[in-house]
Amino acid sequence: MHLVDRLGGELPRSPVTVELDDIQATVLRYRPEPYYGTHVLLHIDDGRAGRELLRNLTPYVASAAEWWRAGEAWISVALSYTGMVALGLPQASLRSFPEAFRSGMAAQADKLRDYGPNDPKNWDAPFGTGQVHIGVSVFSDSEQAWRETVEMARHHYRRLAGITELSAQAFGAQPGDLNPLGYKDSIGQPAIEGSGVEPLPGQGRPIKAGEFILGYPGEGGAPLPMPHPDVLGRNGTFVGLRKYQSRVGTFNRFLREHTRTEQERELLAAKLVGRWRSGAPLTLAPSQDDPALGADPRRNNDFTYADDPHGHQVPLGSHMRRMNPRDTVMTQLADVNVHRIIRRSTTFGAPYDPDATSPEADEVPRGLYFLFLSAKAMETMEFLQQEWINNGNFMDLGDERDPNIGLQEEGATFTIPRAPVRRRIHGIQTFNVLRGGEYFFMPSLSALRWIGGLPAASTRL
Ligand code: HEM
Incomplete structure (x- = not known):
């Protein structure tokens, strides 16, 4: 369709x-x-x-x-x-x-x-x-x-x-x-x-x-x-192609190790990205998934971060908020409109298996051929990789990295802001490993x- x-x-x-x-x-x-x-x-x-x-x-x-x-x-x-x-x-x-x-x-x-x-x-x-x-x-x-x-x-x-x-x-x-x-x-x-x-x-x-x-x-x-x-x-x-292998075993283990119930697991998965797996944004569905919202192109992107300045709904460091901070007030000023990309994500290999937790599951051929298009794709990719993916300073997050595509170091963290105290998760891993790339x-x-x-x-x- x-x-x-x-x-x-x-x-x-x-x-x-x-x-x-x-x-x-x-x-x-x-x-x-x-x-x-x-x-x-x-x-x-x-x-x-x-x-x-x-x-x-x-x-x-x-x-x-x-x-x-x-x-x-x-x-x-x-x-x-x-x-x-x-x-x-x-x-x-x-x-x-x-x-x-x-x-x-x-x-x-x-x-x-x-x-x-x-x-x-x-x-x-x-x-x-x-x-x-x-x-x-x-x-x-x-x-x-x-x-x-x-x-x-x-x-x-x-x-x-x-x-x-x-x-x-x-x-x-x-x-x-x-x-x-x-x-x-x-x-x-x-x-x-x-x-x-x-x-x-x-x-x-x-x-x-x-x-x-x-x-x-x-x-x-x-x-x-x-x-x-x-x-x-x-x-x-210009087009950038990045081939990612998804480490599904590592990802599922991470979700399990830091949650007690399936509901908590799904919420953590949503916090990492900023959307529930159905696509419903946390800004519009903060505590519970809403698959009908996720499926509706007129509603599923209809939000700003104006009412969520501290990231209590969508963590400041989540993948989606890093990749397009929209109206977030950043500690390092940037014009978000010059760092946008057109994306054509294409998933290959075995479907996602929520029960796969073994190290072998990391190596099952499965991942994304991520295509991004922009008249200055090379420059934009360098900016994103350096500033918004593998760094946290622009959101006052120190050396925290993108939880989805960042290259995580030993003991890396992911912060979930909430009141009265934030939750800082230790031991986040590299979930998607780069296995190839070309500019076209x-x-x-x-x-x-x-x-x-x-x-x-x-x-x-
Ligand atoms: C295996 C690799 C990746 C996975 C699994 C992934 C996953 C996702 C998901 C689930 C979303 C939310 C739904 C959506 O808006 O499409 C998203 C959004 C997005 N991702 Fe990724 N992504 C990956 C790689 C990348 C890369 C390499 C970039 C850029 C360098 C990127 C940039 C974006 C952008 C710009 C958005 C939309 C943010 C918005 O407009 O609010 N992603 N990604």
Whole structure:
């Protein structure tokens, strides 16, 4: 089911001022429910084959025109920096990409605080090797359309000798669309100015399109720098992919060790994130879950933190409040509107098992391919990883880290503010371990056509 259906077939419309038919659908289209899909990572052995693949695949890449309506299945294509080198982009174009993008996510481990278990040396193949050139993703709300579309994409790359499939990860199809730790996800998303739809209740004011799509003014008033020539940069955006393995055994043991009843366990799980597993926000359902609220897109994001300045409902350090503090008064000032990201979370592997408590359960393949999109994805990711995920100072929480994706050290804590005394839980663990990551550029449809049509000679420039 797509957003428009979940809202009862109607969405308040607003003027369109971005070129929806040139922007890839995945930039704006919400993940459906239920959802099925596959992320394919490809290597280009021969630039000519790479360009041929783009020429053949581009007609099937969905545009964002009427993104709120959605087709049954859609394809997106994204290119890494090494992929664009292999495709033979002119040197001047290659040089025009930001340095962090050119060096790749693994090389930015220091800035991203990807240490210890999250260190790129522990990543799964093919991540961080420079081998990943093209990312093709298929999203669908129907199993059959998903399978057919993946087959169609495969048909195009398998018949080209110069293209190698490095990996193909199926995702979705989880009972209740829950993520690997058993929560409903992909609720909070930014509203984007000029995208044709009014913000949903609680989404906040629309953010300037240039924060998410290249070629339009951003929050600062001017468009962000974009790759040259214009046909390459305009209507494109950057994508960060982070593959997380969820340590379900460790997570369940943590919940059990710090609670006595199932009710307390669910409340602790909700405090870590800021929402009950059903998606119901603690601001609106502070003491008891409300699944109907969690399922209702008109109500489940309709809140601010104005009435909860100390975090008695939603802990200041919970995942959701860290990742989007909304109107929280922070000890280190930041403009929340310039740190927003579009998220496309895709859960893979075995479904969440609430009874799994063994160390082996940590290693059952299960987790998230977390996709975040932004016109300055590299910069935003560094900011989030350094300031809001692996630090607590902005909320006066000292060295406490994000309870969901923070890298926890020995004896780490999580604070649940309450009256008269707060509860400080000791021994929080790293629940989601990073097992891979890549930066991609998601070009516009005209840019894909431009790259596909590049003359072979440009590979020698
Ligand atoms: C395994 C990894 C992760 C899990 C299990 C997870 C889980 C969740 C859940 C359950 C929510 C609440 C529901 C929702 O609004 O979608 C949420 C919200 C959110 N998460 Fe994550 N997340 C993960 C990784 C990340 C990462 C890596 C980032 C960013 C760097 C991130 C950023 C956000 C944001 C921005 C929100 C929405 C906050 C809001 O608008 O109120 N998450 N996440």
